[in-house]
Amino acid sequence: MSVTTAGATQAITVTVNGEERSVEVESRLLLVHFLRDTLRLTGTHVGCDTTSCGACTVLLDGVPVKSCTHFAIQADGREIKTVEGLMEGGQLHPIQQGFHEEHGLQCGFCTPGMMLTAVALLAENPDPSEEEIRWAISGNICRCTGYQNIVKAVQWAAAKLREA
């Protein structure tokens, strides 16, 4: 049984966007602050800070989670994907291309979380209906677009990924 006393730090190893990172953390450090402040990956945003808005969504072993409501120490030994890890080999990920092509963002604050949720959806369901897309992104709040173009962006990415 591993024990980390209050206020002490503990070494954790987390694979972030394919790269193994070993860092000392305090037990109360939230995953989102670990990503933003410790690793300087500021693409993951803090929105509501109360588990409501989904701006801080990252993939934990492929599953979307709200990183403001998860301790970094819980992620020890696991894999995290953030928006910085979507691009591969200098190429934007199809979901990023979709948001670009379909104008799926205005201010962009919700976009990283929105895209990661969409990536997880498309991994599970390559050809989702509009309703399934809206259901999947219902934990990610956008205050600009009215969701219309976000849905189109996800559909664009789905089509692109099915071609590949």
Added chain:
Amino acid sequence: MYPARFEYVRPESLDEAIGALEEDAKVLAGGMSLIPLMKLRFAAPAKLVDINRIEGLDGLAEDGGRLRIGPLVRHGACERSPLLRGRYGVLGEAARLIADPIVRNLGTVCGSLAHADPSGDWGSAMLAVRAEVVARGPNGERVIPIDEFFVAPFTTSLQPGEILTEVRVRDASVRAGGAYLKLERKVGDFATAAVAVHLSFSNGTVERAGIGLTAVGPTNLRASEAEQSLVGKAVDDAAIEEASRLAAQAAQPVADVRGSAEFKRQAIRVLTARALRKAAQATGESESFSGHETIEGVMEEIREKEES
């Protein structure tokens, strides 16, 4: 927002977890209620016992005439489980209406029950199916009927040092069905009001009825008189009207930002009637509604009733 400092332990077995539980320690499963409370400093446990790495706690299966739900079964797993449709339909429907899909990826059934928020959805669903919860502590295991589990807001009959290790549901008969209907302002909000219904039938009449009410009392409530009024009857318009009237009477709503007490009481009446029809239809004993109820729809039915 930062929680207060705490000791973090990650046991590898339930026995280790129970050994680590002491006064002022909390079990960390999904963390979807506990972590927000800690961030807001409503809770500052001295120790968190993270059970997420313990093998074998995510069982969701029927076994020996019982449905068994382990302590790491997430809401999302229940939402997707083919087992929680049909005769256990109230459970599958409640699962898909909890919070939002991302929260459902981590939040657990047992954690939600142990948190005992009177606005929680699982409590009503478990009252409807007459579940039992299993608690394990330093002195062994005990089985607690769900009616003895909820004591007060955020308070259960779990003793310090005990951990909730399973929820059990007695085999629902083949001719059983259920529904969970929830009125909420938006996805992810707690219920304004919600109703869980579970019915089993024998020879075309109700053999057993379970009705649980969400967000209209100090705990999730059982609408006992409404349940009793249905036993031995066919689910027809008269039976539905009487049962939904009794369910509304059993509600103890208070006014808040989500609505007046009277509005919530009327919402319970409308939702109970709809859920009864849906449950009866699910068993082939009797039209279809989506789980998310709109305020406009409920208001319309309330007005119709007032006018008639």
